[in-house]
Amino acid sequence: MKRIVFMGTPDFSVPILHALSETDYEIVLVVTQPDRPVGRKKVITPPPVKVAAEQLNIPVFQPEKLRENYQVILDYKPDIIVTAAYGQLLPNDLLETPEFGCINVHASLLPELRGGAPIHYAIIQGKEETGVTIMYMAEKLDAGDIISQRRISIEHDDHAGSLHDKLSELGKDLLLDTLPELFKNNIEATPQDETKATFASNINRADEKINWENSHIDVYNQIRGLHPWPVAFTKYNNKTMKIWWAQLDEKTYDCQPGEIVDVVDEEAIIVGCGNQKAIRITELQPAGKKRMTTKEFLLGYSDQIKMGTKMGETI
Structure with missing residues (x-):
């Protein structure tokens, strides 16, 4: 029976851990990030993979810093280390010790979108497909040789949440199909083409701010690529407004970028973009308020929305 150390942290990793637990392989140890403060009240919260591992006994x-504290992993004598969105680079000792190496389940078609936010950026960049790559791990971020890949189409109404769930399931299935061949030494891994490498660094606050100078398609892709976390935002009346969801509006408008050009049936606020097209905001969250539909917002705050005023500006 092959001994596996599994390393992962967020929700993406949980279906993969559960799938491995239902095989004939033995998961001898789960490695995950430390418990962290979460939310406004900073409640110390275990990562999803820890919760799942404890349920599976x-x-x-x-470890806070894996590079300084990894002997415990070696003591378990794994035949292979499997990682999925763990969040730290592995030191060379770990990479070289297991008989079958260290492999990673990564949510992109490498060498595209290396880094911590490949799902978000696949949508933000308007890609029509993405996928999962299983690769041997290297000391350089997401740069190891490719073992297997599987593709999936990105639907027009996919968002980061829906695509996350699809790719987690895809990664689970691909891993279960790949491991038997790997253990039989039937794998011929392929080096990545460094000239085609792109990167998807973790999302920061600047990435969340809508630039209305962009085309309506780019703005739409940004909104859905940041839904349901961390959520795109703009400024209106000097206050932050989160934009949870929107639709494309293909009409041509004589407007400035960010200008409110119409309110449709009291259900959508139409905002012009840099290409004279627009988006229809259908879900939003004013500063200090809860998430709501645009219809709910207009019932209580219609006096705040004025035609010809602009989103994205600080007065």
Whole structure:
């Protein structure tokens, strides 16, 4: 029976861990990030993979800095280390010790979109497809040789949340199909083409701010690429307004970028973009308020929306 150390942290990793637990392989240890403060009240919260591992009665190890504290993993003598969105680079000792190496389930078609936010950026960049890559791990971020890949189409109404769930399931299935061949030494891994490498660094606050100078398609892709987390935002009346969801409006408008050009049936606020097209905002969240539909917002705040005023500007 092959001994596996599994390393992962967020929700993406949980279906993969559960799938491995239902095989004949033995998961001897789960490694995940330390518990962290979450939310406004900073409640110390375990990562989803820790919760899942404890439910499965698998030992859990949570080093703050893996490079300084990994002997515990070696002590479990794994035949292979499987990672999926763990969040730290592995030191060379770990990479070289297991007989079958260290492999990673990554949510992009490498060498495209290396880094921590490949799902968000696949949508933000308007890609029509993405996928999952299983690769051997290297000391350089997401740069190891490719073992297997599987593709999936990105639908027009996909968002980061829906695509996340699809890719997690895809990664689970691809891993279960790949491991038997790997253990039989039937794998011929392929080096990545460094000239085609692109990067998807973790989302920061600047990435969340809508630039209304962009085309309506780019703005729409940004909104859905940041839904349901961390959520795109703009400024209106000097206050932050989160934009949870929107639709494309293909009419041509004589407007400035960010200008409110219409309110449709009290259900959508139409905002012009840099290409004279627009988006229809259908879900939003004013500063200090809860998430709501545009219809709900207009019932209570219609006096705040004035035609010809602009989103994105600080007065």
